[in-house]
Amino acid sequence: MTAVALAGLGLVSPLGATPDAFWHGLLRGQRAFGEHGCPDGDFRSRVVATVPPGDCAALAGRRKEALATAAVRQALAAAGLPGLPDGSLLVVVSQAPAFGGAPDEGGDFTGPRFEALLAACRADARRTHVVHLSHACASAAFAAAFARDWLLSGLGSTALVAGASALNRYEYASMDVVRTLSPHGARPFDADRDGITVGEGGGAFVLETARTARVRDHRPQAWLSGAACVVDSAESVASAPAAVLDCMRAALDDAGTRRVDYVHAHATGTVQGDAAEAEAIAALAGSLHHVPLPTSSHKGAIGHLLHASAFPGLVAAAGFLREARLPGTPGLRRAAPLPDGVLALAGPGRATTAEHALVNSFGFGGNNASLVLSTAGG
The missing domain is CATH 3.40.47.10 (Thiolase/Chalcone synthase)
Incomplete structure:
Protein backbone atom coordinates (compact mmCIF):
# COMPACT_ATOMS: atom_id res chain seq x y z
CA MET A 1 0.00 0.00 0.00
CA THR A 2 1.61 3.25 -1.15
CA ALA A 3 -1.33 5.63 -0.84
CA VAL A 4 -1.85 7.80 2.20
CA ALA A 5 -5.07 9.53 3.16
CA LEU A 6 -5.49 13.23 2.48
CA ALA A 7 -7.53 13.59 5.65
CA GLY A 8 -8.14 17.35 5.64
CA LEU A 9 -7.37 20.51 3.68
CA GLY A 10 -7.20 24.15 4.73
CA LEU A 11 -6.82 27.21 2.51
CA VAL A 12 -7.13 30.97 2.84
CA SER A 13 -6.81 32.68 -0.53
CA PRO A 14 -7.71 35.92 -2.30
CA LEU A 15 -10.96 34.18 -3.33
CA GLY A 16 -12.03 33.66 0.27
CA ALA A 17 -11.27 32.32 3.71
CA THR A 18 -12.00 28.62 3.09
CA PRO A 19 -11.19 25.87 0.59
CA ASP A 20 -14.83 25.92 -0.58
CA ALA A 21 -14.65 29.66 -1.29
CA PHE A 22 -11.59 29.06 -3.46
CA TRP A 23 -13.13 26.08 -5.26
CA HIS A 24 -16.41 27.80 -6.08
CA GLY A 25 -14.63 31.00 -7.08
CA LEU A 26 -12.46 28.97 -9.42
CA LEU A 27 -15.54 27.36 -10.98
CA ARG A 28 -17.06 30.81 -11.49
CA GLY A 29 -13.91 32.06 -13.19
CA GLN A 30 -13.25 34.80 -10.63
CA ARG A 31 -10.05 36.83 -10.78
CA ALA A 32 -8.97 38.34 -7.47
CA PHE A 33 -6.44 40.80 -8.87
CA GLY A 34 -6.09 44.42 -7.94
CA GLU A 35 -3.67 47.12 -6.96
CA HIS A 36 -1.59 46.34 -3.95
CA GLY A 37 -2.67 47.53 -0.53
CA CYS A 38 0.56 46.66 1.25
CA PRO A 39 2.82 49.51 2.32
CA ASP A 40 5.94 47.33 2.45
CA GLY A 41 8.07 47.92 -0.60
CA ASP A 42 7.84 49.24 -4.12
CA PHE A 43 5.51 46.99 -6.14
CA ARG A 44 5.99 48.55 -9.51
CA SER A 45 3.54 46.52 -11.60
CA ARG A 46 0.94 47.07 -8.86
CA VAL A 47 -1.05 44.02 -10.02
CA VAL A 48 -1.17 41.55 -7.14
CA ALA A 49 -3.66 39.19 -5.49
CA THR A 50 -4.01 39.76 -1.76
CA VAL A 51 -6.18 38.27 0.96
CA PRO A 52 -8.70 40.83 2.25
CA PRO A 53 -8.05 41.67 5.93
CA GLY A 54 -11.56 40.60 6.85
CA ASP A 55 -10.88 37.06 5.66
CA CYS A 56 -8.24 36.32 8.27
CA ALA A 57 -7.88 37.59 11.80
CA ALA A 58 -4.74 39.49 12.82
CA LEU A 59 -3.57 40.19 9.29
CA ALA A 60 -2.30 43.53 10.48
CA GLY A 61 0.44 41.64 12.31
CA ARG A 62 2.45 38.75 10.89
CA ARG A 63 0.44 38.14 7.73
CA LYS A 64 2.22 34.95 6.73
CA GLU A 65 1.79 33.47 10.17
CA ALA A 66 -1.87 34.45 10.42
CA LEU A 67 -2.63 32.90 7.04
CA ALA A 68 -0.81 29.67 7.86
CA THR A 69 -2.34 29.20 11.31
CA ALA A 70 -5.85 29.82 9.96
CA ALA A 71 -5.28 27.13 7.32
CA VAL A 72 -3.90 24.72 9.93
CA ARG A 73 -7.04 25.01 12.05
CA GLN A 74 -9.20 24.38 8.97
CA ALA A 75 -7.21 21.31 7.94
CA LEU A 76 -7.39 19.77 11.40
CA ALA A 77 -11.13 20.43 11.62
CA ALA A 78 -11.67 18.88 8.17
CA ALA A 79 -9.67 15.86 9.31
CA GLY A 80 -11.83 15.53 12.41
CA LEU A 81 -8.87 16.07 14.72
CA PRO A 82 -8.91 18.31 17.82
CA GLY A 83 -5.15 18.69 17.49
CA LEU A 84 -2.05 17.06 16.06
CA PRO A 85 -1.51 13.71 17.84
CA ASP A 86 1.70 13.06 19.75
CA GLY A 87 4.43 11.62 17.57
CA SER A 88 3.23 13.40 14.43
CA LEU A 89 5.29 15.19 11.81
CA LEU A 90 4.92 18.92 11.13
CA VAL A 91 6.46 20.14 7.88
CA VAL A 92 6.70 23.92 7.54
CA VAL A 93 7.24 25.25 4.03
CA SER A 94 8.51 28.76 3.39
CA GLN A 95 11.27 30.70 1.71
CA ALA A 96 13.25 30.90 4.93
CA PRO A 97 12.69 29.75 8.52
CA ALA A 98 11.91 32.05 11.43
CA PHE A 99 13.11 31.29 14.93
CA GLY A 100 11.66 32.60 18.15
CA GLY A 101 11.32 36.36 18.37
CA ALA A 102 13.89 37.16 15.69
CA PRO A 103 12.93 40.32 13.78
CA ASP A 104 11.65 39.86 10.26
CA GLU A 105 13.28 42.60 8.27
CA GLY A 106 11.71 41.22 5.13
CA GLY A 107 8.19 42.03 6.26
CA ASP A 108 6.88 38.45 6.06
CA PHE A 109 9.77 37.06 4.10
CA THR A 110 10.62 34.51 6.81
CA GLY A 111 8.37 32.20 8.73
CA PRO A 112 5.82 31.24 9.81
CA ARG A 113 7.36 30.40 13.17
CA PHE A 114 7.29 26.79 14.28
CA GLU A 115 6.02 27.82 17.69
CA ALA A 116 2.94 29.53 16.27
CA LEU A 117 2.02 26.54 14.10
CA LEU A 118 2.53 24.11 16.98
CA ALA A 119 0.19 26.25 19.07
CA ALA A 120 -2.41 26.25 16.30
CA CYS A 121 -2.08 22.44 16.13
CA ARG A 122 -2.38 22.13 19.90
CA ALA A 123 0.74 20.03 19.62
CA ASP A 124 3.40 19.31 22.22
CA ALA A 125 6.73 20.51 20.82
CA ARG A 126 8.55 17.76 22.73
CA ARG A 127 6.44 15.07 21.04
CA THR A 128 6.27 16.49 17.53
CA HIS A 129 8.82 16.05 14.75
CA VAL A 130 9.31 19.43 13.07
CA VAL A 131 10.97 19.95 9.68
CA HIS A 132 11.46 23.11 7.65
CA LEU A 133 11.54 22.52 3.91
CA SER A 134 12.23 24.91 1.04
CA HIS A 135 12.35 23.96 -2.66
CA ALA A 136 11.48 27.28 -4.27
CA CYS A 137 7.96 27.37 -5.75
CA ALA A 138 7.65 23.58 -5.51
CA SER A 139 8.12 23.57 -1.73
CA ALA A 140 4.62 22.47 -0.66
CA ALA A 141 4.59 19.63 -3.20
CA PHE A 142 8.05 18.45 -2.09
CA ALA A 143 6.70 18.55 1.47
CA ALA A 144 3.75 16.36 0.50
CA ALA A 145 6.12 13.78 -0.97
CA PHE A 146 8.40 13.98 2.07
CA ALA A 147 5.51 13.55 4.52
CA ARG A 148 4.11 10.63 2.53
CA ASP A 149 7.48 8.86 2.56
CA TRP A 150 7.74 9.48 6.31
CA LEU A 151 4.35 7.89 6.89
CA LEU A 152 4.99 4.92 4.60
CA SER A 153 8.32 4.25 6.32
CA GLY A 154 6.48 3.55 9.57
CA LEU A 155 7.90 6.52 11.49
CA GLY A 156 4.44 7.77 12.45
CA SER A 157 0.76 7.77 11.60
CA THR A 158 -0.07 11.46 11.02
CA ALA A 159 1.63 14.38 9.30
CA LEU A 160 0.68 17.98 8.72
CA VAL A 161 2.14 20.28 6.05
CA ALA A 162 1.60 24.02 6.41
CA GLY A 163 2.84 27.25 4.92
CA ALA A 164 1.88 30.60 3.50
CA SER A 165 2.95 33.35 1.17
CA ALA A 166 2.45 36.99 2.10
CA LEU A 167 3.26 39.96 -0.10
CA ASN A 168 6.67 41.41 0.76
CA ARG A 169 9.27 43.42 -1.07
CA TYR A 170 11.95 40.72 -1.17
CA GLU A 171 9.98 37.95 -2.81
CA TYR A 172 8.28 40.45 -5.10
CA ALA A 173 11.69 41.80 -6.12
CA SER A 174 12.92 38.26 -6.81
CA MET A 175 10.21 37.93 -9.47
CA ASP A 176 10.76 41.46 -10.74
CA VAL A 177 14.51 41.06 -11.26
CA VAL A 178 14.03 38.09 -13.59
CA ARG A 179 11.33 40.02 -15.47
CA THR A 180 8.53 37.54 -14.93
CA LEU A 181 5.86 39.94 -13.62
CA SER A 182 2.80 40.73 -15.72
CA PRO A 183 1.73 44.38 -15.83
CA HIS A 184 -1.83 43.28 -16.63
CA GLY A 185 -2.50 40.14 -14.58
CA ALA A 186 -1.56 36.51 -15.22
CA ARG A 187 -3.41 34.62 -17.98
CA PRO A 188 -2.06 31.05 -18.09
CA PHE A 189 -2.16 29.40 -21.53
CA ASP A 190 -3.53 32.56 -23.12
CA ALA A 191 -2.11 33.80 -26.44
CA ASP A 192 -1.53 37.21 -24.82
CA ARG A 193 0.01 35.97 -21.57
CA ASP A 194 2.87 38.15 -20.39
CA GLY A 195 3.96 36.94 -16.98
CA ILE A 196 2.94 36.07 -13.45
CA THR A 197 0.95 37.83 -10.76
CA VAL A 198 2.24 37.51 -7.20
CA GLY A 199 -0.46 36.23 -4.88
CA GLU A 200 -0.73 35.46 -1.21
CA GLY A 201 -2.50 32.89 0.89
CA GLY A 202 -2.08 30.16 3.47
CA GLY A 203 -2.52 26.43 3.12
CA ALA A 204 -2.31 23.22 5.11
CA PHE A 205 -3.19 19.57 4.77
CA VAL A 206 -3.26 16.53 7.02
CA LEU A 207 -1.95 13.20 5.78
CA GLU A 208 -2.35 9.91 7.62
CA THR A 209 -1.79 6.25 6.98
CA ALA A 210 -4.60 4.16 5.53
CA ARG A 211 -4.72 2.15 8.74
CA THR A 212 -5.13 5.28 10.87
CA ALA A 213 -7.96 6.53 8.65
CA ARG A 214 -9.73 3.17 8.97
CA VAL A 215 -9.29 3.03 12.74
CA ARG A 216 -10.71 6.55 13.08
CA ASP A 217 -13.47 5.70 10.56
CA HIS A 218 -12.58 8.94 8.78
CA ARG A 219 -13.40 9.40 5.12
CA PRO A 220 -10.47 11.09 3.41
CA GLN A 221 -10.96 13.97 1.00
Whole structure:
Protein backbone atom coordinates (compact mmCIF):
# COMPACT_ATOMS: atom_id res chain seq x y z
CA MET A 1 0.00 0.00 0.00
CA THR A 2 1.61 3.25 -1.15
CA ALA A 3 -1.33 5.63 -0.84
CA VAL A 4 -1.85 7.80 2.20
CA ALA A 5 -5.07 9.53 3.16
CA LEU A 6 -5.49 13.23 2.48
CA ALA A 7 -7.53 13.59 5.65
CA GLY A 8 -8.14 17.35 5.64
CA LEU A 9 -7.37 20.51 3.68
CA GLY A 10 -7.20 24.15 4.73
CA LEU A 11 -6.82 27.21 2.51
CA VAL A 12 -7.13 30.97 2.84
CA SER A 13 -6.81 32.68 -0.53
CA PRO A 14 -7.71 35.92 -2.30
CA LEU A 15 -10.96 34.18 -3.33
CA GLY A 16 -12.03 33.66 0.27
CA ALA A 17 -11.27 32.32 3.71
CA THR A 18 -12.00 28.62 3.09
CA PRO A 19 -11.19 25.87 0.59
CA ASP A 20 -14.83 25.92 -0.58
CA ALA A 21 -14.65 29.66 -1.29
CA PHE A 22 -11.59 29.06 -3.46
CA TRP A 23 -13.13 26.08 -5.26
CA HIS A 24 -16.41 27.80 -6.08
CA GLY A 25 -14.63 31.00 -7.08
CA LEU A 26 -12.46 28.97 -9.42
CA LEU A 27 -15.54 27.36 -10.98
CA ARG A 28 -17.06 30.81 -11.49
CA GLY A 29 -13.91 32.06 -13.19
CA GLN A 30 -13.25 34.80 -10.63
CA ARG A 31 -10.05 36.83 -10.78
CA ALA A 32 -8.97 38.34 -7.47
CA PHE A 33 -6.44 40.80 -8.87
CA GLY A 34 -6.09 44.42 -7.94
CA GLU A 35 -3.67 47.12 -6.96
CA HIS A 36 -1.59 46.34 -3.95
CA GLY A 37 -2.67 47.53 -0.53
CA CYS A 38 0.56 46.66 1.25
CA PRO A 39 2.82 49.51 2.32
CA ASP A 40 5.94 47.33 2.45
CA GLY A 41 8.07 47.92 -0.60
CA ASP A 42 7.84 49.24 -4.12
CA PHE A 43 5.51 46.99 -6.14
CA ARG A 44 5.99 48.55 -9.51
CA SER A 45 3.54 46.52 -11.60
CA ARG A 46 0.94 47.07 -8.86
CA VAL A 47 -1.05 44.02 -10.02
CA VAL A 48 -1.17 41.55 -7.14
CA ALA A 49 -3.66 39.19 -5.49
CA THR A 50 -4.01 39.76 -1.76
CA VAL A 51 -6.18 38.27 0.96
CA PRO A 52 -8.70 40.83 2.25
CA PRO A 53 -8.05 41.67 5.93
CA GLY A 54 -11.56 40.60 6.85
CA ASP A 55 -10.88 37.06 5.66
CA CYS A 56 -8.24 36.32 8.27
CA ALA A 57 -7.88 37.59 11.80
CA ALA A 58 -4.74 39.49 12.82
CA LEU A 59 -3.57 40.19 9.29
CA ALA A 60 -2.30 43.53 10.48
CA GLY A 61 0.44 41.64 12.31
CA ARG A 62 2.45 38.75 10.89
CA ARG A 63 0.44 38.14 7.73
CA LYS A 64 2.22 34.95 6.73
CA GLU A 65 1.79 33.47 10.17
CA ALA A 66 -1.87 34.45 10.42
CA LEU A 67 -2.63 32.90 7.04
CA ALA A 68 -0.81 29.67 7.86
CA THR A 69 -2.34 29.20 11.31
CA ALA A 70 -5.85 29.82 9.96
CA ALA A 71 -5.28 27.13 7.32
CA VAL A 72 -3.90 24.72 9.93
CA ARG A 73 -7.04 25.01 12.05
CA GLN A 74 -9.20 24.38 8.97
CA ALA A 75 -7.21 21.31 7.94
CA LEU A 76 -7.39 19.77 11.40
CA ALA A 77 -11.13 20.43 11.62
CA ALA A 78 -11.67 18.88 8.17
CA ALA A 79 -9.67 15.86 9.31
CA GLY A 80 -11.83 15.53 12.41
CA LEU A 81 -8.87 16.07 14.72
CA PRO A 82 -8.91 18.31 17.82
CA GLY A 83 -5.15 18.69 17.49
CA LEU A 84 -2.05 17.06 16.06
CA PRO A 85 -1.51 13.71 17.84
CA ASP A 86 1.70 13.06 19.75
CA GLY A 87 4.43 11.62 17.57
CA SER A 88 3.23 13.40 14.43
CA LEU A 89 5.29 15.19 11.81
CA LEU A 90 4.92 18.92 11.13
CA VAL A 91 6.46 20.14 7.88
CA VAL A 92 6.70 23.92 7.54
CA VAL A 93 7.24 25.25 4.03
CA SER A 94 8.51 28.76 3.39
CA GLN A 95 11.27 30.70 1.71
CA ALA A 96 13.25 30.90 4.93
CA PRO A 97 12.69 29.75 8.52
CA ALA A 98 11.91 32.05 11.43
CA PHE A 99 13.11 31.29 14.93
CA GLY A 100 11.66 32.60 18.15
CA GLY A 101 11.32 36.36 18.37
CA ALA A 102 13.89 37.16 15.69
CA PRO A 103 12.93 40.32 13.78
CA ASP A 104 11.65 39.86 10.26
CA GLU A 105 13.28 42.60 8.27
CA GLY A 106 11.71 41.22 5.13
CA GLY A 107 8.19 42.03 6.26
CA ASP A 108 6.88 38.45 6.06
CA PHE A 109 9.77 37.06 4.10
CA THR A 110 10.62 34.51 6.81
CA GLY A 111 8.37 32.20 8.73
CA PRO A 112 5.82 31.24 9.81
CA ARG A 113 7.36 30.40 13.17
CA PHE A 114 7.29 26.79 14.28
CA GLU A 115 6.02 27.82 17.69
CA ALA A 116 2.94 29.53 16.27
CA LEU A 117 2.02 26.54 14.10
CA LEU A 118 2.53 24.11 16.98
CA ALA A 119 0.19 26.25 19.07
CA ALA A 120 -2.41 26.25 16.30
CA CYS A 121 -2.08 22.44 16.13
CA ARG A 122 -2.38 22.13 19.90
CA ALA A 123 0.74 20.03 19.62
CA ASP A 124 3.40 19.31 22.22
CA ALA A 125 6.73 20.51 20.82
CA ARG A 126 8.55 17.76 22.73
CA ARG A 127 6.44 15.07 21.04
CA THR A 128 6.27 16.49 17.53
CA HIS A 129 8.82 16.05 14.75
CA VAL A 130 9.31 19.43 13.07
CA VAL A 131 10.97 19.95 9.68
CA HIS A 132 11.46 23.11 7.65
CA LEU A 133 11.54 22.52 3.91
CA SER A 134 12.23 24.91 1.04
CA HIS A 135 12.35 23.96 -2.66
CA ALA A 136 11.48 27.28 -4.27
CA CYS A 137 7.96 27.37 -5.75
CA ALA A 138 7.65 23.58 -5.51
CA SER A 139 8.12 23.57 -1.73
CA ALA A 140 4.62 22.47 -0.66
CA ALA A 141 4.59 19.63 -3.20
CA PHE A 142 8.05 18.45 -2.09
CA ALA A 143 6.70 18.55 1.47
CA ALA A 144 3.75 16.36 0.50
CA ALA A 145 6.12 13.78 -0.97
CA PHE A 146 8.40 13.98 2.07
CA ALA A 147 5.51 13.55 4.52
CA ARG A 148 4.11 10.63 2.53
CA ASP A 149 7.48 8.86 2.56
CA TRP A 150 7.74 9.48 6.31
CA LEU A 151 4.35 7.89 6.89
CA LEU A 152 4.99 4.92 4.60
CA SER A 153 8.32 4.25 6.32
CA GLY A 154 6.48 3.55 9.57
CA LEU A 155 7.90 6.52 11.49
CA GLY A 156 4.44 7.77 12.45
CA SER A 157 0.76 7.77 11.60
CA THR A 158 -0.07 11.46 11.02
CA ALA A 159 1.63 14.38 9.30
CA LEU A 160 0.68 17.98 8.72
CA VAL A 161 2.14 20.28 6.05
CA ALA A 162 1.60 24.02 6.41
CA GLY A 163 2.84 27.25 4.92
CA ALA A 164 1.88 30.60 3.50
CA SER A 165 2.95 33.35 1.17
CA ALA A 166 2.45 36.99 2.10
CA LEU A 167 3.26 39.96 -0.10
CA ASN A 168 6.67 41.41 0.76
CA ARG A 169 9.27 43.42 -1.07
CA TYR A 170 11.95 40.72 -1.17
CA GLU A 171 9.98 37.95 -2.81
CA TYR A 172 8.28 40.45 -5.10
CA ALA A 173 11.69 41.80 -6.12
CA SER A 174 12.92 38.26 -6.81
CA MET A 175 10.21 37.93 -9.47
CA ASP A 176 10.76 41.46 -10.74
CA VAL A 177 14.51 41.06 -11.26
CA VAL A 178 14.03 38.09 -13.59
CA ARG A 179 11.33 40.02 -15.47
CA THR A 180 8.53 37.54 -14.93
CA LEU A 181 5.86 39.94 -13.62
CA SER A 182 2.80 40.73 -15.72
CA PRO A 183 1.73 44.38 -15.83
CA HIS A 184 -1.83 43.28 -16.63
CA GLY A 185 -2.50 40.14 -14.58
CA ALA A 186 -1.56 36.51 -15.22
CA ARG A 187 -3.41 34.62 -17.98
CA PRO A 188 -2.06 31.05 -18.09
CA PHE A 189 -2.16 29.40 -21.53
CA ASP A 190 -3.53 32.56 -23.12
CA ALA A 191 -2.11 33.80 -26.44
CA ASP A 192 -1.53 37.21 -24.82
CA ARG A 193 0.01 35.97 -21.57
CA ASP A 194 2.87 38.15 -20.39
CA GLY A 195 3.96 36.94 -16.98
CA ILE A 196 2.94 36.07 -13.45
CA THR A 197 0.95 37.83 -10.76
CA VAL A 198 2.24 37.51 -7.20
CA GLY A 199 -0.46 36.23 -4.88
CA GLU A 200 -0.73 35.46 -1.21
CA GLY A 201 -2.50 32.89 0.89
CA GLY A 202 -2.08 30.16 3.47
CA GLY A 203 -2.52 26.43 3.12
CA ALA A 204 -2.31 23.22 5.11
CA PHE A 205 -3.19 19.57 4.77
CA VAL A 206 -3.26 16.53 7.02
CA LEU A 207 -1.95 13.20 5.78
CA GLU A 208 -2.35 9.91 7.62
CA THR A 209 -1.79 6.25 6.98
CA ALA A 210 -4.60 4.16 5.53
CA ARG A 211 -4.72 2.15 8.74
CA THR A 212 -5.13 5.28 10.87
CA ALA A 213 -7.96 6.53 8.65
CA ARG A 214 -9.73 3.17 8.97
CA VAL A 215 -9.29 3.03 12.74
CA ARG A 216 -10.71 6.55 13.08
CA ASP A 217 -13.47 5.70 10.56
CA HIS A 218 -12.58 8.94 8.78
CA ARG A 219 -13.40 9.40 5.12
CA PRO A 220 -10.47 11.09 3.41
CA GLN A 221 -10.96 13.97 1.00
CA ALA A 222 -8.75 12.06 -1.45
CA TRP A 223 -5.75 9.72 -1.47
CA LEU A 224 -2.20 10.83 -2.18
CA SER A 225 -1.37 7.78 -4.23
CA GLY A 226 1.81 8.90 -6.00
CA ALA A 227 4.53 11.51 -5.82
CA ALA A 228 7.76 12.35 -7.58
CA CYS A 229 10.36 15.04 -7.02
CA VAL A 230 13.01 15.68 -9.65
CA VAL A 231 15.80 18.21 -9.15
CA ASP A 232 17.18 18.82 -12.61
CA SER A 233 20.64 20.28 -12.10
CA ALA A 234 21.06 20.79 -15.85
CA GLU A 235 18.43 23.52 -15.86
CA SER A 236 18.51 26.58 -13.60
CA VAL A 237 14.96 27.59 -14.54
CA ALA A 238 11.67 25.85 -13.95
CA SER A 239 9.68 23.86 -16.47
CA ALA A 240 12.22 22.17 -18.72
CA PRO A 241 9.98 19.85 -20.79
CA ALA A 242 12.06 16.69 -20.36
CA ALA A 243 12.29 17.10 -16.58
CA VAL A 244 8.57 17.85 -16.29
CA LEU A 245 7.70 14.77 -18.34
CA ASP A 246 10.02 12.58 -16.25
CA CYS A 247 8.45 13.93 -13.09
CA MET A 248 4.85 13.26 -14.18
CA ARG A 249 5.70 9.77 -15.42
CA ALA A 250 7.49 8.92 -12.18
CA ALA A 251 4.51 10.11 -10.11
CA LEU A 252 2.12 7.94 -12.12
CA ASP A 253 4.45 4.96 -11.87
CA ASP A 254 4.61 5.51 -8.12
CA ALA A 255 0.79 5.54 -7.99
CA GLY A 256 0.63 2.37 -10.05
CA THR A 257 -1.64 3.87 -12.69
CA ARG A 258 -1.41 4.84 -16.33
CA ARG A 259 -4.55 6.91 -16.27
CA VAL A 260 -4.91 10.66 -15.76
CA ASP A 261 -8.32 12.32 -15.87
CA TYR A 262 -7.18 15.90 -15.18
CA VAL A 263 -3.95 17.85 -14.86
CA HIS A 264 -3.81 20.81 -12.52
CA ALA A 265 -0.90 22.59 -14.16
CA HIS A 266 1.74 24.73 -12.53
CA ALA A 267 1.22 27.19 -15.45
CA THR A 268 1.98 30.65 -14.09
CA GLY A 269 1.33 32.72 -17.20
CA THR A 270 4.86 33.05 -18.57
CA VAL A 271 5.39 32.30 -22.25
CA GLN A 272 8.29 29.89 -21.72
CA GLY A 273 6.95 28.11 -18.65
CA ASP A 274 3.45 27.45 -19.97
CA ALA A 275 4.78 26.24 -23.32
CA ALA A 276 7.28 23.85 -21.73
CA GLU A 277 4.68 22.33 -19.43
CA ALA A 278 2.17 21.98 -22.29
CA GLU A 279 4.81 20.17 -24.38
CA ALA A 280 5.42 17.73 -21.52
CA ILE A 281 1.69 17.15 -20.90
CA ALA A 282 1.15 16.46 -24.61
CA ALA A 283 3.96 13.90 -24.59
CA LEU A 284 2.46 12.25 -21.51
CA ALA A 285 -0.99 12.14 -23.08
CA GLY A 286 0.41 10.52 -26.19
CA SER A 287 2.26 7.86 -24.24
CA LEU A 288 -0.87 7.05 -22.24
CA HIS A 289 -3.08 7.03 -25.36
CA HIS A 290 -5.35 9.43 -23.52
CA VAL A 291 -5.84 12.47 -25.74
CA PRO A 292 -6.60 15.21 -25.06
CA LEU A 293 -5.79 15.73 -21.37
CA PRO A 294 -8.01 18.34 -19.64
CA THR A 295 -5.65 20.91 -18.12
CA SER A 296 -6.11 24.13 -16.15
CA SER A 297 -4.39 26.43 -13.65
CA HIS A 298 -5.56 28.48 -10.68
CA LYS A 299 -2.98 31.22 -11.14
CA GLY A 300 -5.26 33.33 -13.32
CA ALA A 301 -7.55 33.53 -10.28
CA ILE A 302 -5.32 34.12 -7.26
CA GLY A 303 -1.86 34.58 -8.71
CA HIS A 304 1.24 32.61 -7.84
CA LEU A 305 1.63 31.78 -4.15
CA LEU A 306 5.31 30.95 -4.74
CA HIS A 307 6.49 28.28 -2.28
CA ALA A 308 2.86 27.77 -1.14
CA SER A 309 1.46 27.31 -4.67
CA ALA A 310 0.73 23.57 -4.34
CA PHE A 311 -1.89 24.13 -1.62
CA PRO A 312 -4.56 25.58 -3.95
CA GLY A 313 -3.55 23.01 -6.55
CA LEU A 314 -4.43 20.20 -4.15
CA VAL A 315 -7.74 21.84 -3.24
CA ALA A 316 -8.60 22.09 -6.95
CA ALA A 317 -7.66 18.46 -7.62
CA ALA A 318 -9.62 17.23 -4.59
CA GLY A 319 -12.64 19.25 -5.76
CA PHE A 320 -12.39 17.65 -9.18
CA LEU A 321 -12.29 14.15 -7.72
CA ARG A 322 -15.18 14.89 -5.37
CA GLU A 323 -17.55 16.46 -7.89
CA ALA A 324 -16.24 15.27 -11.28
CA ARG A 325 -16.19 18.92 -12.29
CA LEU A 326 -13.28 20.31 -14.27
CA PRO A 327 -12.24 23.78 -13.12
CA GLY A 328 -11.31 26.28 -15.80
CA THR A 329 -8.45 28.76 -16.00
CA PRO A 330 -9.69 32.23 -15.05
CA GLY A 331 -8.38 34.87 -17.44
CA LEU A 332 -7.99 32.49 -20.37
CA ARG A 333 -9.74 34.24 -23.25
CA ARG A 334 -7.92 33.05 -26.38
CA ALA A 335 -5.78 29.95 -26.04
CA ALA A 336 -2.24 30.04 -27.31
CA PRO A 337 -1.34 27.41 -29.89
CA LEU A 338 -0.91 24.20 -27.91
CA PRO A 339 0.38 20.80 -28.97
CA ASP A 340 -2.09 18.02 -29.62
CA GLY A 341 -2.87 16.22 -26.39
CA VAL A 342 -3.49 19.29 -24.24
CA LEU A 343 -6.98 20.68 -23.71
CA ALA A 344 -6.55 24.00 -21.90
CA LEU A 345 -9.84 24.66 -20.11
CA ALA A 346 -11.05 28.25 -20.18
CA GLY A 347 -14.21 27.48 -18.21
CA PRO A 348 -15.51 24.62 -16.07
CA GLY A 349 -16.81 21.37 -17.50
CA ARG A 350 -17.92 17.89 -16.57
CA ALA A 351 -15.66 14.85 -16.57
CA THR A 352 -16.81 11.40 -17.64
CA THR A 353 -14.26 9.85 -15.27
CA ALA A 354 -12.74 11.34 -12.13
CA GLU A 355 -10.41 8.81 -10.56
CA HIS A 356 -6.90 10.29 -10.84
CA ALA A 357 -5.62 13.86 -10.98
CA LEU A 358 -2.08 15.15 -11.45
CA VAL A 359 -0.92 18.27 -9.61
CA ASN A 360 2.25 19.89 -10.96
CA SER A 361 4.47 22.28 -9.05
CA PHE A 362 7.78 23.66 -10.33
CA GLY A 363 10.38 26.11 -9.12
CA PHE A 364 13.61 27.83 -10.05
CA GLY A 365 16.75 25.82 -9.54
CA GLY A 366 15.29 22.84 -11.40
CA ASN A 367 12.86 21.92 -8.60
CA ASN A 368 10.06 19.82 -10.11
CA ALA A 369 7.32 17.91 -8.29
CA SER A 370 4.20 16.04 -9.40
CA LEU A 371 1.55 14.56 -7.10
CA VAL A 372 -1.20 12.08 -7.93
CA LEU A 373 -4.49 12.33 -6.09
CA SER A 374 -6.94 9.46 -6.43
CA THR A 375 -10.45 8.58 -5.27
CA ALA A 376 -9.36 5.20 -3.93
CA GLY A 377 -6.28 3.93 -2.19
CA GLY A 378 -7.11 2.62 1.23
